[in-house]
Amino acid sequence: MLTQHVTSPISLSRLQTTVCSPYLDGYTDWLVAKHYASSTIELFLFGILPLGHWLETNGLSISRFDHHALDVFRHERATLGKRYHRSGKQKAAFRGAMCFHEYLVAKGVVEPQPEANKRCELLAGFERWMVCHKGVRQVTLTNHMYYLEPFIVTMGDKPRLYCAKAVRSHLLQVSTSYTASTAQAASTSIRTFLRYLIATGQCSDTLVGAVPKIAHRSLRTLPRFISPDDIEQLIDSCSMTTLTARRDRAVLLLLARLALRAGDVAALELTDIDWREGRIKVAGKNRREFWLPMPQDVGDALVDYIQNERPNSREQRVILKCIAPMRPASRTLISSIVRRAIDRTGMDTPSAGAHLLRHSAATAMLAQGATLAQIGSVLRHSSINTTAIYAKVDTNLLNKVAAPWPSSDDEQHSEIIHKTGADSC
Numbered sequence: 001m002l003t004q005h006v007t008s009p010i011s012l013s014r015l016q017t018t019v020c021s022p023y024l025d026g027y028t029d030w031l032v033a034k035h036y037a038s039s040t041i042e043l044f045l046f047g048i049l050p051l052g053h054w055l056e057t058n059g060l061s062i063s064r065f066d067h068h069a070l071d072v073f074r075h076e077r078a079t080l081g082k083r084y085h086r087s088g089k090q091k092a093a094f095r096g097a098m099c100f101h102e103y104l105v106a107k108g109v110v111e112p113q114p115e116a117n118k119r120c121e122l123l124a125g126f127e128r129w130m131v132c133h134k135g136v137r138q139v140t141l142t143n144h145m146y147y148l149e150p151f152i153v154t155m156g157d158k159p160r161l162y163c164a165k166a167v168r169s170h171l172l173q174v175s176t177s178y179t180a181s182t183a184q185a186a187s188t189s190i191r192t193f194l195r196y197l198i199a200t201g202q203c204s205d206t207l208v209g210a211v212p213k214i215a216h217r218s219l220r221t222l223p224r225f226i227s228p229d230d231i232e233q234l235i236d237s238c239s240m241t242t243l244t245a246r247r248d249r250a251v252l253l254l255l256a257r258l259a260l261r262a263g264d265v266a267a268l269e270l271t272d273i274d275w276r277e278g279r280i281k282v283a284g285k286n287r288r289e290f291w292l293p294m295p296q297d298v299g300d301a302l303v304d305y306i307q308n309e310r311p312n313s314r315e316q317r318v319i320l321k322c323i324a325p326m327r328p329a330s331r332t333l334i335s336s337i338v339r340r341a342i343d344r345t346g347m348d349t350p351s352a353g354a355h356l357l358r359h360s361a362a363t364a365m366l367a368q369g370a371t372l373a374q375i376g377s378v379l380r381h382s383s384i385n386t387t388a389i390y391a392k393v394d395t396n397l398l399n400k401v402a403a404p405w406p407s408s409d410d411e412q413h414s415e416i417i418h419k420t421g422a423d424s425c
Contacts, residue, residue, distance in 0.1 A: 018052025047096025164210030262354035
């Protein structure tokens with residue numbers, strides 16, 4: 001309620017006389033539900049005063065406070081010097097006006113902003129087909145669109161007019177302008193898109209052969225990992241944080257013990273945890289579901305976070321942001337938790353993301369005698385070739401298959417044999 005956050009009778013009276021008044025109680029409750037602090041809600045409500053005056057001056061009703069009106073209001077506040085502080089930070093009062101617009105959109109009072117870059121129907125159909133038939137995630141579609149949108153600009157939206165020469169010309173332009181890895185990703189996305197067009201009968205079935213294969217040497221790098229002692233140091237460093245110690249510890253344990261991806265942790269829901277059986281359900285790529293055993297320390301950390309630190313929310317995602325508006329954690333946030341732990345310890349690591357702990361967990365399993373097939377099942381790899389990179393860090397196995405370096409006596413013996421053979425010829 002509005003009266004619970006505005007205690008000044010004068011301010012309350014001014015707010016109740018604005019054109020925004022009928023919506024302020026609902027707006028206040030909406031801010032509370034997003035876990036904004038009481039002081040922040042009060043500042044946001046003060047932003048309604050200049051907004052209400054501006055609406056009345058311009059003869060606008062609340063239903064006409066759409067995205068265009070918000071842009072005009074933003075421009076006028078910037079012109080008057082009332083949008084930013086001297087430090088460059090946006091003023092909370094103006095942020096309150098933007099939140100009020102977001103609330104009106106959420107309640108259906110005003111129309112949402114139309115998509116500025118609405119994808120053509122061709123790419124929209126590709127997205128629907130990939131989700132329905134391939135079960136890909138949104139992050140995969142976003143990566144594909146990064147390369148397909150320029151492709152459509154070059155080729156046009158009429159697939160029946162596509163030709164092999166134009167496809168190769170586009171990829172040649174990409175390969176000369178970007179790195180080899182980018183060119184390889186572009187060729188993969190375009191090849192996938194052309195296969196969709198062939199499957200739906202929109203282009204010739206020979207066109208997919210026009211996409212050249214970009215040279216790629218698999219297993220050319222070593223997995224980036226840190227030792228088990230370093231991992232424990234990262235986990236213990238969570239106690240140094242005051243606001244998110246339990247959440248960060250739970251995240252690091254999920255990554256380190258179960259070798260999860262950042263997206264797996266971000267997508268984990270309360271219903272995915274089977275407390276009775278001690279296991280966690282993970283929805284991997286292509287919508288494949290796996291049940292992984294939950295170690296005791298992981299379960300203890302999750303219980304500690306959910307009971308003592310996780311905000312009260314109806315959100316089903318387990319890991320939530322700690323700063324309002326309260327939303328589920330993203331893949332980026334999960335990786336940043338790892339990065340901040342590395343910064344706290346001052347550790348020198350080969351990388352600073354969530355995948356560092358995934359590689360480290362796989363390397364530790366290999367060192368303890370696990371086979372590549374067992375590691376691949378934990379990492380949920382669809383092919384053993386993906387797991388084969390970890391064989392390069394198994395020094396015991398490599399010592400068995402690597403030929404010993406010849407000693408000085410062996411070198412002299414080989415030289416005698418070589419000369420004898422040359423003379424006999």
